[in-house]
Amino acid sequence: MKPDTSTASRRHQTRNNIYRYIYDSQDFCSRQSLARDLNLSLPTVYQHLSELMADGLVQDSGEQQSTGGRKASGLSIVPDARTAIGISVTENRLRISAADLRLSELAYREIPIETVVRFADLGSILPQVIEQFLRDFSISPAHLLGVGIALPAVMSLDSRCITAAPTLHLKDTSVEGLTAQIPYPTYVENDATCAGYAEWFLHGKPGDMAYLSLENGVGGAILLSSAPYIGENRRSAEFGHMCVEPGGLRCSCGRHGCLEAYCSPCRIERESGCTLQEFFQKVERHDPECTLLWENTLLHLAIGIYNIRMALDCNIVLGGFLTEHLAPYFPRLKEYTAALNPFESTTDYLHLSVLRKHTIPLGVSLHFVVEFLKDV
Numbered sequence: 305m306k307p308d309t310s311t312a313s314r315r316h317q318t319r320n321n322i323y324r325y326i327y328d329s330q331d332f333c334s335r336q337s338l339a340r341d342l343n344l345s346l347p348t349v350y351q352h353l354s355e356l357m358a359d360g361l362v363q364d365s366g367e368q369q370s371t372g373g374r375k376a377s378g379l380s381i382v383p384d385a386r387t388a389i390g391i392s393v394t395e396n397r398l399r400i401s402a403a404d405l406r407l408s409e410l411a412y413r414e415i416p417i418e419t420v421v422r423f424a425d426l427g428s429i430l431p432q433v434i435e436q437f438l439r440d441f442s443i444s445p446a447h448l449l450g451v452g453i454a455l456p457a458v459m460s461l462d463s464r465c466i467t468a469a470p471t472l473h474l475k476d477t478s479v480e481g482l483t484a485q486i487p488y489p490t491y492v493e494n495d496a497t498c499a500g501y502a503e504w505f506l507h508g509k510p511g512d513m514a515y516l517s518l519e520n521g522v523g524g525a526i527l528l529s530s531a532p533y534i535g536e537n538r539r540s541a542e543f544g545h546m547c548v549e550p551g552g553l554r555c556s557c558g559r560h561g562c563l564e565a566y567c568s569p570c571r572i573e574r575e576s577g578c579t580l581q582e583f584f585q586k587v588e589r590h591d592p593e594c595t596l597l598w599e600n601t602l603l604h605l606a607i608g609i610y611n612i613r614m615a616l617d618c619n620i621v622l623g624g625f626l627t628e629h630l631a632p633y634f635p636r637l638k639e640y641t642a643a644l645n646p647f648e649s650t651t652d653y654l655h656l657s658v659l660r661k662h663t664i665p666l667g668v669s670l671h672f673v674v675e676f677l678k679d680v
Contacts, residue, residue: 318344322352323680326362326379327405333379353379361385361680381405386676388449389434389488390669392495392662393426394456394520395471398433401665402443405673407506411441412662424481431485449676450489452668453482454498456521459538463492467538470556471521491671495664496541499657500525501532502667503621505674506658512618515657516543516609518626519664521556522564526616544568548607566604569626572597584629602633606640609654613645623657624664631656 321342326333339349356362365380383404392399396418402411415433417426438445457469466477483490500515504527507513515525522544526533534540544564545557552561553571565571569580576583576594586594612620622630630637638651645651659666 318342318348319352319355320678320680322349323356323361323381324677327381327677329380334377335379338379359385383408384410386447386449386673387443388452388669388672389437389443390452390454390498390665390667391430391434392454392664392668393472393482395473399662399665400433400437401662401669402437402441403666403669403673405676407502407659407666407670407673409662409666411437411443412665413437413440427482427485430482431487434486434488445488448488449672450491451486452491452493452498452665452671453479454493454495454664454668455479456495456519456523458542459492459494461538470558489672491668493668493671494523494525494538495519495521495668496523497525497532497534498667498670499623499659499663500527500541500621500667502659502663502670503623503657505670507621507655512616514541514543514612514616514618514620516612516620516622516624517664518567518569518605518622518624518630520568520570522562522568522624524612543608543612546608546611548604548611563604563608567601567608567626572601580626580629598633602637603640606637606644609637609641610644613641613653619653619655621655621657623659625661627656628660 322338325338325342335346335349335353338344339346353362361382363380363382365378383406386405387402387410390401390403396416398415398417400413400415401409404410434451437443438448455466455469456471457474458467459465460467464479466474466479468475479492483492496515496517499517500513503515504513512529513527515527517523517525524541524543526541545555545559545562547561548563548566549561553565554560555562555565557564572583573580575597576586578586583594587598609620634656638654641654642649642651657663
């Protein structure tokens with residue numbers, strides 16, 4: 305007798321609904337609330353929970369305070385039941401993060417590399433780097449969902465080719481050489497798109513949102529109606545290449561006056577002659593040259609934010625490793641931005657990222673978490 309595929313499908317969907325309910329619960333989650341809110345019988349809930357617990361995916365998590373009678377036992381997912389790895393590729397380094405199912409960082413490492421010339425060269429060392437990372441941090445390959453790779457690049461529509469990557473000095477380059485030797489599922493995407501989606505996900509999916517990524521390459525992402533908007537040519541949210549100073553500083557793209565030319569950490573390090581950490585230490589000590597450079601950066605950043613707000617009229621989140629230093633100066637940035645806007649005097653729409661550190665590698669690992677949640 306053939307198995308009843310429709311019954312199996314419904315059963316799988318019920319299991320998934322139960323897991324997602326527990327995953328998404330903001331408050332105390334009990335077996336009773338599962339049965340009530342999902343319109344399931346308690347025996348059905350108990351059966352599926354027994355399987356999910358046996359698979360190591362769900363656990364008991366304490367008891368709810370009782371107002372009389374027996375206390376309800378709580379439930380939660382097991383965050384580290386599965387892991388995903390995200391790798392951010394920049395011109396001179398790899399940033400590698402391991403994330404659990406809550407996108408909490410389990411491990412992190414930076415590895416200097418020579419300037420990327422051929423992906424085949426980098427692709428040959430990535431498997432070794434990944435395996436060493438797994439061993440050093442005792443991450444089980446059996447529980448690894450996959451490896452995401454984030455690039456500061458405009459990708460082709462099928463994600464198989466880099467159309468342009470100015471900071472990597474690459475153009476019309478296949479990504480196959482980068483992933484072919486990795487013995488795990490892989491996913492390659494634009495770095496700012498990954499980071500923006502992660503911020504939207506962790507902010508509780510707050511409707512429409514624009515994400516501005518302040519890394520060596522300045523980029524962004526747009527989330528509309530619960531999905532990334534990539535544009536006709538996958539060039540949406542290239543905020544770094546909007547002009548904020550006509551005829552101004554030369555950008556990595558070859559043009560002049562781009563936001564990236566003014567607000568990239570590369571510019572700060574180049575013009576100050578010191579590392580980002582050293583630069584902000586000098587700003588805190590009111591070093592005149594560094595203070596002047598930082599004020600210029602903030603003013604141009606405000607122009608970029610204002611332009612995004614005028615074009616999209618939605619929440620804006622600032623992320624990338626520059627924002628690790630931005631919090632003390634965020635009120636001033638908001639003042640500069642508000643002063644440009646003729647329609648509103650506040651900047652309640654402007655936020656700093658939840659993932660202040662390692663946003664991009666964690667962001668690209670989210671792809672595998674989301675895929676797992678769809679089919680657990």
